[in-house]
Amino acid sequence: MISYKDLGLVNTKEMFAKAVKGGYAIPAYNFNNMEQMQAIIQACVETKSPVILQVSSGARKYANQTLLRYMAQGAVEYAKELGCKKPEIVLHLDHGDSFELCKSCIDMGFSSVMIDGSHLPYDENVALTKKVVEYAHAHDVSVEGELGVLAGVEDDVSSEVSHYTKPEEVQDFVSKTGCDSLAISIGTSHGRQKFKPEQCTKTADGVLIPPPLAFDILAEIEKKLPGFPIVLHGSSSVPVEYVKMVEKFGGKLSDSVGIPEEQLRKAAKSAVCKINIDSDGRLAMTAAVRKIFAEQPEEFDPRKYLGPARDELKKLYMHKNKEVLGSAGHME
Numbered sequence: 001m002i003s004y005k006d007l008g009l010v011n012t013k014e015m016f017a018k019a020v021k022g023g024y025a026i027p028a029y030n031f032n033n034m035e036q037m038q039a040i041i042q043a044c045v046e047t048k049s050p051v052i053l054q055v056s057s058g059a060r061k062y063a064n065q066t067l068l069r070y071m072a073q074g075a076v077e078y079a080k081e082l083g084c085k086k087p088e089i090v091l092h093l094d095h096g097d098s099f100e101l102c103k104s105c106i107d108m109g110f111s112s113v114m115i116d117g118s119h120l121p122y123d124e125n126v127a128l129t130k131k132v133v134e135y136a137h138a139h140d141v142s143v144e145g146e147l148g149v150l151a152g153v154e155d156d157v158s159s160e161v162s163h164y165t166k167p168e169e170v171q172d173f174v175s176k177t178g179c180d181s182l183a184i185s186i187g188t189s190h191g192r193q194k195f196k197p198e199q200c201t202k203t204a205d206g207v208l209i210p211p212p213l214a215f216d217i218l219a220e221i222e223k224k225l226p227g228f229p230i231v232l233h234g235s236s237s238v239p240v241e242y243v244k245m246v247e248k249f250g251g252k253l254s255d256s257v258g259i260p261e262e263q264l265r266k267a268a269k270s271a272v273c274k275i276n277i278d279s280d281g282r283l284a285m286t287a288a289v290r291k292i293f294a295e296q297p298e299e300f301d302p303r304k305y306l307g308p309a310r311d312e313l314k315k316l317y318m319h320k321n322k323e324v325l326g327s328a329g330h331m332e
């Protein structure tokens with residue numbers, strides 16, 4: 001049993017309370033390798049933003065859970081080395097699907113876990129989430145629950161259609177489970193194709209404009225749970241510049257569409273205090289790598305293409321922290 005406290009990590013409790021009060025959201029960035037970790041930490045130290053490092057089931061398969069945990073421990077020391085006086089870094093399990101998995105992460109030093117029972121019948125979701133909360137809270141670890149289903153595909157999480165969160169369920173769910181934050185479904189979705197082209201309108205130059213998020217449902221949820229931390233998954237903006245850059249250098253990313261930044265800015269000012277961004281990072285890195293390969297075909301040193309990919313990712317995350325989530329300046 002390793003406590004996250006011994007690794008210098010923090011849980012989400014204080015971080016979320018401050019974010020809800022301050023009208024900003026904490027970035028939750030996924031990582032699978034060293035370059036992504038470096039980009040996240042460099043960006044968050046330079047913008048003085050607290051951060052949630054997320055480990056998905058795909059990441060555990062790709063990079064190994066133990067290795068990722070040690071990387072998070074290293075991230076705390078790295079942040080200090082870069083001049084951060086008091087790193088506020090959470091190591092979070094993204095989309096945990098069983099009690100056993102959540103327990104194993106808690107036992108090896110994670111400071112926060114998500115138990116995603118959103119696909120289960122309501123009562124089973126309550127029972128599973130409650131069981132995880134009881135174990136997690138005994139170790140001062142935070143728990144994110146989920147109500148409502150997001151559409152889209154990301155790692156092992158996929159659903160054809162989305163089901164918006166029912167505001168009439170949220171109070172009961174939170175009081176019965178004791179969870180610390182709640183992921184909701186109001187129209188965001190996983191992956192780079194967040195909406196079908198027929199759901200969107202088109203600009204003159206063919207860019208897809210998605211339908212707006214269901215802010216009315218968010219407002220109702222906030223009324224039922226005043227000040228309670230709300231989480232948005234699948235909140236990449238899928239920047240047109242990156243999609244165009246990938247395609248310019250040989251990629252194919254048809255019908256890409258994300259959540260416009262102004263909508264995320266609006267959400268971040270509400271009780272939404274954790275915003276998950278993964279696809280945008282994938283796009284940034286892929287665009288940078290494709291550019292190098294196309295322009296310098298003789299290059300074969302991995303540092304020469306992973307380095308620029310890392311720098312592009314850092315630039316993207318600094319932009320998110322400063323211009324979209326408002327989390328910049330909230331860490332010493």
Ligand SMILES: [Zn+2]
Pocket residue numbers: 095154157190233234276
């Ligand atoms: Zn998710």
